[in-house]
Amino acid sequence: MKVYLDNSATSWPKPEEVYRAVDDFARNIGGNAGRSAHDDAIASGRVLLEARILIAQLIKAADPAEIVLAFNATDALNMAIKGVLEPGDHVVTTSMEHNAVLRPLNGVAARNRVTYTIVQSEPTGFIDPAKIAAAIRPETKLVIVNHVSNLIGTEAPLAQIGKITTDKGVLLLVDAAQSAGNTPIDVQAMGIDLLAFTGHKALLGFQGTGGLYIRPGVCLKPWREGGTGSQSELDVQPEMLPDALEAGTANCHGWAGVCAGVKHILEVGVETIQEQEWRLTKRLLEGLAEIPRVKLYGPDPSVQRGPIVSFNLEGMDGGEVGYELAESYGIMTRTGLHCTPHSHKTVGSFPEGSVRLSLSHFTTAEEISYTIESIRKLAAK
Amino acid sequence: MMVVTFPSTYMALSAEKVVKTAGLEGKLIPVPRKISTSCGMALRLADRQLDQVLAVLHEAGVETEGVYDLADKER
Numbered sequence: 001m002k003v004y005l006d007n008s009a010t011s012w013p014k015p016e017e018v019y020r021a022v023d024d025f026a027r028n029i030g031g032n033a034g035r036s037a038h039d040d041a042i043a044s045g046r047v048l049l050e051a052r053i054l055i056a057q058l059i060k061a062a063d064p065a066e067i068v069l070a071f072n073a074t075d076a077l078n079m080a081i082k083g084v085l086e087p088g089d090h091v092v093t094t095s096m097e098h099n100a101v102l103r104p105l106n107g108v109a110a111r112n113r114v115t116y117t118i119v120q121s122e123p124t125g126f127i128d129p130a131k132i133a134a135a136i137r138p139e140t141k142l143v144i145v146n147h148v149s150n151l152i153g154t155e156a157p158l159a160q161i162g163k164i165t166t167d168k169g170v171l172l173l174v175d176a177a178q179s180a181g182n183t184p185i186d187v188q189a190m191g192i193d194l195l196a197f198t199g200h201k202a203l204l205g206f207q208g209t210g211g212l213y214i215r216p217g218v219c220l221k222p223w224r225e226g227g228t229g230s231q232s233e234l235d236v237q238p239e240m241l242p243d244a245l246e247a248g249t250a251n252c253h254g255w256a257g258v259c260a261g262v263k264h265i266l267e268v269g270v271e272t273i274q275e276q277e278w279r280l281t282k283r284l285l286e287g288l289a290e291i292p293r294v295k296l297y298g299p300d301p302s303v304q305r306g307p308i309v310s311f312n313l314e315g316m317d318g319g320e321v322g323y324e325l326a327e328s329y330g331i332m333t334r335t336g337l338h339c340t341p342h343s344h345k346t347v348g349s350f351p352e353g354s355v356r357l358s359l360s361h362f363t364t365a366e367e368i369s370y371t372i373e374s375i376r377k378l379a380a381k
Numbered sequence: 382m383m384v385v386t387f388p389s390t391y392m393a394l395s396a397e398k399v400v401k402t403a404g405l406e407g408k409l410i411p412v413p414r415k416i417s418t419s420c421g422m423a424l425r426l427a428d429r430q431l432d433q434v435l436a437v438l439h440e441a442g443v444e445t446e447g448v449y450d451l452a453d454k455e456r
Contacts, residue, residue: 033390034390034421035421036411036421037409037410037411037412037421037422037423038411042394042397042409042422045390045393045394045422046394046397046398048394049391049394049395049398052391063442064395065391065395228390229390229420229421230388230389230390230419230420230421231419231420232421238389238419240388240389240419241389241391242389242391243389243390243391
């Protein structure tokens with residue numbers, strides 16, 4: 001039996017229509033979007049347009065023009081952080097951020113006289129909006145918040161944080177790498193200015209796709225410059241969005257897959273996906289909580305969160321647990337620090353790290369029962 | 382032959398979608414180099430539908446750059 005519980009690294013399997021869309025693009029469309037005006041290039045361009053339309057619908061953006069396509073969430077976060085910050089600016093962020101936020105932030109801090117404050121989250125991963133409000137200074141330009149923790153699934157109270165940043169006139173950048181596709185997002189109602197997402201996790205597409213929602217009026221300097229297929233007589237990057245931020249050939253076949261993935265999500269419904277994933281995540285949490293050697297991280301098993309569970313077996317190295325689960329039981333997990341050292345420090349699993357189990361809406365109740373039983377057996381050894 | 386030009390590929394592709402959804406004629410073609418434009422694609426329309434096309438594009442918030450009569454230019 002193979003049980004894939006590493007959906008937070010990349011989701012698997014994909015819906016059947018995602019495989020078909022990528023195959024169809026590769027065989028029958030093939031042109032390069034925005035680079036020519038023959039039928040195949042135009043068909044390729046239509047795929048990118050459809051991706052913007054579908055994603056705008058998913059996150060409730062007013063206009064598909066507000067969606068800039070990138071290569072992954074890291075690319076989009078770099079685009080936002082390096083595009084917005086100027087010397088002298090201050091940033092507020094949390095202790096639950098991924099290195100995709102911390103590293104670019106430290107990069108601009110070192111090179112560009114930018115300072116930042118990390119607001120400490122609770123050991124449950126919960127971030128108190130009042131603490132964010134208290135950390136905002138006159139020179140604060142940007143608040144960066146992880147929507148759903150990639151370590152323990154805890155969801156940030158985005159609407160409350162968005163109200164604070166809107167009231168104080170500060171930009172809010174949301175890292176939605178783990179939430180876009182499985183957790184409701186409404187960029188307008190939540191007061192979000194910038195939202196980075198990836199195509200290969202809960203959007204059910206493949207690696208090499210991601211993007212950034214940009215609220216109209218927010219200006220970003222391009223961090224990647226080059227060919228756009230537009231204003232080619234200019235020696236400098238065009239200023240018009242989305243071209244300004246989309247230099248270089250897009251992952252067109254990848255976007256064909258994301259389109260099919262997002263259509264699938266919109267048909268099933270984000271709320272339905274969230275409910276289904278939570279039912280199984282809760283079952284997993286409750287099952288693991290009964291195993292004597294298991295140490296669970298994050299909120300009480302009754303508290304709803306994204307489909308992510310982290311644990312350790314007392315007296316056993318996490319890497320060894322992950323190896324045994326894969327080798328002896330066919331269960332794919334992720335061990336170590338999950339690119340988020342501060343989250344591990346926050347929940348109390350640093351430097352040893354943890355074993356992470358992450359579900360998708362293709363995960364079944366049988367797989368969860370089998371996983372609980374397998375971990376029980378491993379713990380009894 | 383009338384063509385509409387656009388500031389970006391995004392706007393050109395959006396225009397095609399809007400025009401087709403409205404049941405009007407519109408085909409994306411390479412922009413002739415004699416027309417100065419930002420984006421390499423233009424929308425070729427049925428001459429008699431020009432006003433209708435411009436109206437639906439405006440309504441949908443699609444930004445255009447210029448309108449050209451290629452037959453005129455060629456004369």
